[in-house]
Amino acid sequence: MSFIHRSSGAITLAAAVALATTTTPVAQAQAADRVLRVYNNIENLVRNNADGSCTRISGPDHLTSMLVDDNGKTGTSGVQAPDLLIVQQVRGTGQATAYADQLSAKFGYPAGTYKAIVAWDDPEAWGATHKCAQQALGDLKKKQTNGIVYNTRTLSLAAGDISAYWSAGWLKPGTSYGGGAGCTLYKPPSNDDGSTNAYKWKRTSAIAAKFTIKETGTTVFAATMHLPEQNGANACAGAGDTGIADSGIHVGADATSLMNASTIRVIGIDANRANIASTTLGGFGMTGYGAKVTSGSRKIDYLFVKGAVQPSSIDHTVSSTMSNHMALYGFITY
Helix, strand or coil, X not given: CCCCCCCHHXXXXXXXXXXXXXXXXXXXXXXXXXXXXXEECCHHHEEECCCCCEEECCHHHHHHHHCECCCCCECCCCCCCCCEEEEEEECCHHHHHHHHHHHHHHCCCCCCCEEEEECCCCCCCCCCCCCCCCHHHHHCCCCCEEEEEEECCCEXXXXXXXXXXXXXXXXXXXXXXXXXXXXXXXXXXXXXCCCCCCCHHHHHCEEEEEEEECCCCCEEEEEEEECCHHHHCCCCCECCECCHHHCCCCCCHHHHHHHHCCXXXXXXXXXXXXXXXXXXXXXXXXXXXXXXXXXXXXXXXXXXXXXXXXXXXXXXXXXXXXXXXXXXXXXXXX
């Protein structure tokens, strides 16, 4: 019997070549799928109509209207599961979790695959009709807070990586304004007077978190903000402060620490202010995406991203969204 002797180096080389040959297509497929899909906006799943009536939108219907494929088209077989939904005006943990579970079901995942964090677990009700002729639908908008829904298949979140909430700024009606003068934080005791709107400030509490992409260990910062209506006329971010680039936007101290420790950064904002430039958060390395109108004829919603964002054929704004506000999206490669 004869034996063929091979050096250990040759065997190692051959094994490496074989391994590379068999794994390269898989590795290429994984690399092709390394896309973080981010969306902004929910607006409480109750739509205000021009005639004063309101329409309740189901979670599944709203998701279908806002999720898009790589060509910016809704309702196609190419629509893939999102990784982050940055939301404003949810009623609290209950609604946010239900929405997350509806998202899980839409893509055939078990309940709990998507999880939610919110600024306020169960905010107190505020306001009266909320511009709905049907009081029952108006009541659905009396509790409002902000949150983030994330996909646990792709992202992990450590308990210590959620920021404390921070308050928006505003100019109280009847207060004179001049380059930030008159502005204050929109929280007690400076918020709306009277019992009717006593808790309105809670709908503007911002929150952020730092996630980790499980596949690569890449860190991702995400924040959600909702600024008061008064920010439209007078940019306010706090006491005597017009905000970053006179936008009314500011980022809390805890959130800033999380952001500085993150590679990818996304901030979704209902700013209630038009014409905020895409370069506004350039100091954070972020660019704004989605230049089209988002509410009626106004552009008041924004998605800022630090990361390599894929091009969009529809300018990163989903015109079919069933909410009063159009959804924004960014598909970020990593």
